Amino acid sequence: MNNFLSKTIKVFTHTDLDGVGCEIVSKVIFGKESVDCELHNYDTINARIKEFIDSQEYKQYGHIFITDIRVNEEVAELINNTCADVVTLLDHHKTALSLNKYKWARVEIEGDLELTSGTELLLLDTWCTHIKSLNDWVENIKRWDTWLWSTKYNDILPKQLNDLYYLLGREVFVKEALNCINNSRYVKDFILKYKQILDINQRQIEEYIQSKNKxxxxxxxxxxxxxxxxxxxxxxxxxxxxxxxxxxxxxxxxxxxxxxxxxxxxxxxxxxxxxxxxxxxxxxxxxxxxxxxxxxxxxxxxxx
Known part of the structure; x- marks a missing residue:
């Protein structure tokens, strides 16, 4: 990771809140102008990374992160044989555990005390836990993605954060998240700004669930x-x-x-x-x- 400060960082991540959380963490740590991020699902990630390596596009970047999503065995071998020294894969899904045989992959389902997330793994991997507002955002994203907001903490903030991600869209959500974190504002401050919209949205969700149950x-x-x-x-x-x-x-x-x-x-x-x-x-x-x-x-x- 010696090239972090001299070249752009590439991030391949999942499309959900935890995946976008990795985009947010990377842009806080390395600077938003120094991060090039792509969102993928399981049906596109392998073909894209294979193309990324075969075309030697990876040589343009100081480091490549693959977060909150796994690659298949064929792509893992390709990474291992071509660019393992500049790749870090971080995932927390049980279906990715087999990738731990590679030195560049770190798959953990649980942290020291409870279930972890892609966003938390990236934060820990980059040794940047000193930013309190960033820690707060990472914790709320983790609680949503692991469902700990419901099963352990009885805390509505992570759910509301996820609702806002889909209501605002990725571009606006990431922009506002970065603004909050860089100005030492916490998730609760962000939620308060949109409380009226969230209340209306929750009523619509409840009606939607009842209609789908029928x-x-x-x-x-x-x-x-x-x-x-x-x-x-x-x-x-x-x-x-x-x-x-x-x-x-x-x-x-x-x-x-x-x-x-x-x-x-x-x-x-x-x-x-x-x-x-x-x-x-x-x-x-x-x-x-x-x-x-x-x-x-x-x-x-x-x-x-």
Whole structure:
């Protein structure tokens, strides 16, 4: 990492709040003008990094971070054989643990006291825990992504932070987050600014959950009872609440175009493993994958 100060930093990260949290952390630490960030899902990350290496684009950067998302074995070997000295992969999903065999990868599910997140791993990896406002943002992002806001802390701020990410969009959210952190403002200050919007949004979420519960389809698949819904927003909260309302279901499958989200509240169901069989990934209770568009078109043609 000796080139940090002389060259731009490249960040490949996930599309959710924890992934964007890594973008925020990197821009606070290295400066927003010194960070080039791309967001990816599991269906695009491997092809993009392979292209990035094959074209030798990686030589333009002082260091490359891959955060909150894993690469497959083929891409991991490519990294290992070409640019391992300038790459750091940081992830906290169980489906990525096999990557720990590489010196440039650090996959940890838990920290010293509780579940960790990609954002927290990046903060710790860069040794920049002295900025109090940044620590506060990282902690709230971690609590949302690990669901500790609900299961341990009974703290609504992380959920509201995630709501604002989707309400404001990535560009505005990152800009405002950087402004808050650099001016020593905490998450609670950011939330207070948008309290009225958040209150209206919460009512809409509750109505949305009730409407989707009425349209749930229950199927039996691979010894599981699955609750299937078609929904284009609020996947984490929707999946969790539908799991509570439909306790006969082992997990909830939320379909949004070619994107599939899996959620469960049961300890004996591993959504991450289910997603991995479809080239996706995630946690035990929250995961996702992408459906090939050809399969969707084939289904439509065979149905109509």
């Amino acid at each position: 349209s749930i389809i229950k199927i039996d698949r691979n010894n599981y009872k699955v609750g299937v819904v078609f929904a284009d927003k609020h996947h984490s909260e929707l999946g969790n609440e539908l799991s509570k309302l439909n306790k006969d279901c082992d997990y909830i499958m939320i379909i949004n175009g070619n994107l599939v989200s899996l959620r469960t509240i049961k300890d004996n169901v591993d959504c991450g493993r289910i997603a991995e069989t479809h080239n996706g990934g995630g946690h035990q209770k929250a995961a996702g994958f992408t459906i090939d568009e050809d399969k969707i078109l084939g289904f439509i043609k065979n149905t109509l």
